[in-house]
Amino acid sequence: MSAVLDGQVALVTGAGRGIGRACAEALASAGARVVAVARSKDDLSELLAHASGRIETWVADVTDDYFIARIATIKRLSILVNNAGGNRPQAFVDVDTESLDFVTGLNVRAVFRVAQAATRVMLAQGTKGSIVNMSSQMGHIGSPNRTVYCMTKHAVEGLTKAMAVELAPQGIRVNSVAPTFVETPLTKPMLEDPEFKEFIMQMIPLRKLASVDDVAAAVLYLVSPGAAMVTGHSLKVDGGWTAH
Numbered sequence: 624m625s626a627v628l629d630g631q632v633a634l635v636t637g638a639g640r641g642i643g644r645a646c647a648e649a650l651a652s653a654g655a656r657v658v659a660v661a662r663s664k665d666d667l668s669e670l671l672a673h674a675s676g677r678i679e680t681w682v683a684d685v686t687d688d689y690f691i692a693r694i695a696t697i698k699r700l701s702i703l704v705n706n707a708g709g710n711r712p713q714a715f716v717d718v719d720t721e722s723l724d725f726v727t728g729l730n731v732r733a734v735f736r737v738a739q740a741a742t743r744v745m746l747a748q749g750t751k752g753s754i755v756n757m758s759s760q761m762g763h764i765g766s767p768n769r770t771v772y773c774m775t776k777h778a779v780e781g782l783t784k785a786m787a788v789e790l791a792p793q794g795i796r797v798n799s800v801a802p803t804f805v806e807t808p809l810t811k812p813m814l815e816d817p818e819f820k821e822f823i824m825q826m827i828p829l830r831k832l833a834s835v836d837d838v839a840a841a842v843l844y845l846v847s848p849g850a851a852m853v854t855g856h857s858l859k860v861d862g863g864w865t866a867h
């Protein structure tokens with residue numbers, strides 16, 4: 624029986640751990656050949672050990688020019704999961720310039736450049752494509768100690784909509800996924816604070832965190848033929864947080 628993504632080639636950034644890893648595994652299980660990218664070789668080796676033969680790993684930094692140039696070597700690229708991102712929670716008045724540059728550099732500049740490089744490949748190869756930018760519920764709302772993160776994820780939402788409008792005539796769909804808190808290495812230290820965890824649980828009407836598989840399922844939907852009419856959309860996987 625053929626799988627839904629048979630014959631497709633996907634690039635997944637930030638695929639060594641957390642959400643990106645679950646996305647890489649889900650896309651490979653759905654039949655895609657996946658190029659999984661992260662900086663830590665050990666994480667990628669672990670991914671390979673558990674995954675099907677359809678995953679190839681690249682040890683690379685998404686902020687490097689070398690990585691951006693290497694994207695052009697991917698043949699028949701039709702899916703991008705633009706997931707690598709990070710956060711350094713700080714009070715607004717305490718945000719230092721190095722952290723501001725780090726978070727905007729990774730969450731906005733690199734996301735833009737990776738999307739641009741992948742789109743160029745799709746256009747040059749004439750492949751119809753689907754791009755999913757990893758946003759956050761924080762791309763729709765504000766939250767304490769998250770001015771930089773909220774700013775970057777709102778930027779991801781703006782990029783997604785503008786790309787969707789511009790690239791629709793060429794058959795490239797662009798959407799975002801906006802999860803609430805998911806327990807991953809990124810959020811583990813935040814969720815270890817019982818007061819913070821209690822605050823989150825109060826805010827999520829479904830009273831649970833999202834799982835990495837919940838997020839991967841949303842990505843899988845958006846890149847599948849079932850979403851052929853969906854572009855410029857932000858799919859919230861937030862248990863109702865932003866419905867308040």
Ligand SMILES: NC(=O)c1ccc[n+]([C@@H]2O[C@H](COP(=O)([O-])OP(=O)(O)OC[C@H]3O[C@@H](n4cnc5c(N)ncnc54)[C@H](OP(=O)(O)O)[C@@H]3O)[C@@H](O)[C@H]2O)c1
Pocket residue numbers: 636637638639640641642643660661662663664666683684685686706707708709710729757758759760801802803804805806807808809810
């Ligand atoms: N976890 C949440 O609650 C949550 C909620 C909403 C949205 N998100 C978003 O979801 C995405 C993934 O988050 P996560 O929680 O899965 O994060 P994570 O557990 O910290 O994993 C991030 C992945 O990205 C890779 N990465 C980080 N910087 C990189 C770089 N410069 N170049 C290449 N790879 C890089 C990391 O590997 P290396 O360090 O080895 O490179 C790792 O594999 C982010 O965009 C985040 O903003 C997360």
